[in-house]
Amino acid sequence: MDEAWGAHLPFHPGLPSWAMDAGADVCVTSIHKMGSGLEQGSVFHLQGDLIDPAKLKIRADLLGTTSPSVLIYAGLDGWRRQMALHxxxxxxxxxxxxxxxxxxxxxxxxxxxxxxxxxxxxxxxxxxxxxxxxxxxxxxxxxxxxxxxxxxxxxxxxxxxxxxxxxxxxxxxxxxxxxxxxxxxxxxxxxxxxxxxRPAPTVQVPDPAGLRMEQTCLPRDAFFGDTEDIPPADAAGRIAAEMITPYPPGIPAVLPGERLTEPVLRYLCSGVEAGMNLPDATDPGLGTVRVLAASDSAG
Ligand SMILES: Cc1ncc(COP(=O)(O)O)c(C=O)c1O
The missing domain is CATH 3.90.1150.150 (Aspartate Aminotransferase, domain 1)
Incomplete structure (x- = not known):
């Protein structure tokens, strides 16, 4: 469970209940968000017996650094103490x-x-x-x-x-x-x-159904396939080979393997024009979009 914004929730009854009180088996909180931790101070919480702590550790180790920062640990501990006492x-x-x-x-x-x-x-x-x-x-x-x-x-x-x-x-x-x-x-x-x-540029936001695109192949096949970078004006109908995520809201509008549509491309292009942030796009200015090469396309 993603509890990134909920580090403070356990410490006051006037706040919404946090993931573990709502019955989650495991959650991750970012102490650097609503708490007083230093950046990268995110922690797992684990309860119950559905998730084996040893397996969780092995998987976390795949992503973690081998050089943890003592400052980050001290920040986590300081926050824990501050919340427990005050x-x-x-x-x-x-x-x-x-x-x-x-x-x-x-x-x-x-x-x-x-x-x-x-x-x-x-x-x-x-x-x-x-x-x-x-x-x-x-x-x-x-x-x-x-x-x-x-x-x-x-x-x-x-x-x-x-x-x-x-x-x-x-x-x-x-x-x-x-x-x-x-x-x-x-x-x-x-x-x-x-x-x-005023006047502010208009962002052409599709309705929720218009944001759904057809998944034509596995995301990994598109991501690792032969790709080309083409102008968004030529991209409708092509298969995306990258993830494009307006932040906020931080939810991908485009996933690898999806067939790009005009409404979604218009949304992203008009958004960038207005100031939208696309942190993960190959070209955050959206001069080009990464798609499967025509020869490798799922058709
Ligand atoms: C909902 C959500 N989950 C996860 C993250 C990432 O958390 P972290 O900074 O601990 O990597 C963010 C960061 O903004 C977020 O908003």
Whole structure:
């Protein structure tokens, strides 16, 4: 189970339950995300008898370094101690602060904070962590990319993530009224400056069904096959030989072996034009797309 963003969840009853309390056999948390660890401080949690600890270790060893950093281990231990001794108090304060911030952002014209009403329900999430404050800026008639660029350039404030209609701001136990005050002032200024952020390029997002593409062969056969790099304009109908993942959301839009379609290519090209980040594409600027060579194509 991917619990990357849940390092803090076990330490306050007001937070959603974490993977192990929800019955997972194994999960991974990134202590460097919602905790105070140093980057790369991710840990497994294991319970029950479905997963053999020895097998898990052997598999983790395949991916791990042989030169672990004592600083990372010390950071993990420091976080563990801090949470065991003060977690409830620190996270309680963070939750109060998050509630205030969410109300204050919602009161800014043109901004909407994604909350339970947007995210929970049948077929949706079961619960929401209030500390990540995800703000829909489409009411300002601009994109999250533009809003994030403006905040960085004019208020020296880095949004955690941005997409075509949202920015995400991340509160943790380390925030206080000073940091949230700076955030709220900057967001009010952003709303006043909205006219400067228009017109924003439109990202042509397909509906969920339009994002599904036909898998024509095993991903490994496409990835290790003969490939060529071609302009996206020529790529519809060809078999992808790479993974292309807009981040956020961090979910691949293209997998090796999928037959590329025009709506997905339009989504990615219009996205890159607007500021979308494609960290894993062979060409992150999408001048070309990597596809199976015509001679090697599954047809
Ligand atoms: C949902 C999710 N899982 C896993 C990861 C990767 O975690 P790590 O930084 O521990 O490699 C990320 C990183 O952003 C993530 O967002």
């Amino acid at each position: 977690g409830r108090e620190l996270l309680g304060r963070a939750l109060d602060l998050a509630a205030e911030v969410r109300t204050a952002v919602e009161a800014i014209d043109g901004l909407h904070v994604n909350d339970r009403a947007d995210l929970c329900g049948p077929g949706l999430a079961d619960d929401v962590d209030p500390l990540p404050v995800v703000i829909d800026v489409s009411g300002l008639d601009t994109t999250g990319y533009r809003a994030a660029d403006w905040l960085r350039e004019h208020r020296h404030l880095d949004a955690h993530l941005a997409d075509h209609r949202r920015i995400s701001t991340q509160l943790t136990h380390a925030d206080d009224e000073e940091t949230t005050g700076a955030l709220l002032t900057a967001l009010k200024d952003l709303a006043h400056a909205a006219a400067d952020l």
